[in-house]
Amino acid sequence: xxxxxxxxxxxxxxxxxxxxxxxxxxxxxxxxxxxxxxxxxxxxxxxxxxxxxxxxxxxxxxxxxxxxxxxxxxxxxxxxxxxxxxxxxxxxxxxxxxxxxxxxxxxxxx
Amino acid sequence: xxxxxxxxxxxxxxxxxxxxxxxxxxxxxxxxxxxxxxxxxxxxxxxxxxxxxxxxxxxxxxxxxxxxxxxxxxxxxxxxxxxxxxxxxxxxxxxxxxxxxxxxxxxxxxxxxxxxxxxxxxxxxxxxxxxxxxxxxxxxxxxxxxxxxxxxxxxxxxxxxxxxxxxxxxxxxxxxxxxxxxxxxxxx
Numbered sequence: 001x002x003x004x005x006x007x008x009x010x011x012x013x014x015x016x017x018x019x020x021x022x023x024x025x026x027x028x029x030x031x032x033x034x035x036x037x038x039x040x041x042x043x044x045x046x047x048x049x050x051x052x053x054x055x056x057x058x059x060x061x062x063x064x065x066x067x068x069x070x071x072x073x074x075x076x077x078x079x080x081x082x083x084x085x086x087x088x089x090x091x092x093x094x095x096x097x098x099x100x101x102x103x104x105x106x107x108x109x110x
Numbered sequence: 111x112x113x114x115x116x117x118x119x120x121x122x123x124x125x126x127x128x129x130x131x132x133x134x135x136x137x138x139x140x141x142x143x144x145x146x147x148x149x150x151x152x153x154x155x156x157x158x159x160x161x162x163x164x165x166x167x168x169x170x171x172x173x174x175x176x177x178x179x180x181x182x183x184x185x186x187x188x189x190x191x192x193x194x195x196x197x198x199x200x201x202x203x204x205x206x207x208x209x210x211x212x213x214x215x216x217x218x219x220x221x222x223x224x225x226x227x228x229x230x231x232x233x234x235x236x237x238x239x240x241x242x243x244x245x246x247x248x249x250x251x252x253x254x255x256x257x258x259x260x261x262x263x264x265x266x267x268x269x270x271x272x273x274x275x276x277x278x279x280x281x282x283x284x285x286x287x288x289x290x291x292x293x294x295x296x297x298x
Binding site for chain 2: 077078079080081082083086087089090091093094097098101102103104105106107
């Protein structure tokens with residue numbers, strides 16, 4: 001199987017990471033670091049997932065899935081537990097607000 | 111010492127450190143003061159900016175037809191910051207900020223909202239210069255993302271508030287939770 005590229009959307013930016021199959025060759029892609037500071041001079045930089053990398057250090061598909069999973073888990077775990085009952089209460093209130101808002105078709109009905 | 115105004119914002123790898131910072135922010139008596147930058151808002155548009163842009167919410171309705179829904183004056187930019195610098199990307203995303211009178215929301219619901227215990231919504235604190243103060247709750251509706259041309263944000267919109275790094279981290283965590291929550295498809 002040849003090398004492949006994968007796009008990983010991390011909300012703060014899209015990282016195009018080089019993926020290598022173990023023991024296979026590598027395609028090196030742009031690496032973007034995206035946040036409010038670096039975007040002013042946006043240019044391919046080191047990926048914020050993996051930091052400095054060389055050909056040998058480039059992640060495998062398994063590495064990428066594992067690390068992205070850890071990152072997502074860390075971010076979600078940082079927040080308090082979801083209060084489903086309170087959210088359902090607000091769902092009803094907001095649905096009523098949306099229902100009362102005037103809605104105007106933007107295209108003729110077919 | 112990390113300087114949020116000068117240094118590149120680092121990634122957060124450590125779940126415990128992130129949890130501690132977010133907990134401190136939520137429980138801080140100076141929450142609103144720490145959520146937004148207090149300095150001059152520089153040019154450009156960034157993820158987490160509050161934009162004033164009076165327009166209607168575009169929707170696909172029950173029949174799958176495009177419609178214009180309620181009018182909103184303020185929006186929260188959720189699109190990637192780096193996209194604003196890229197010439198090959200025309201579009202970004204924002205969500206409406208609904209300003210709901212505080213007295214219309216039960217206290218227990220408002221408390222859960224204020225502790226970021228809801229995954230479909232993001233409470234936007236009162237930003238500097240918002241005269242309504244605590245009379246309204248500013249609710250970012252994550253379920254209503256809108257695709258917007260970048261030039262509309264840059265030329266028609268006005269940035270009225272910019273998040274601090276702490277506010278941005280909290281937004282990030284909530285965006286991830288919104289998109290990556292367990293889906294419950296096999297729940298009883």
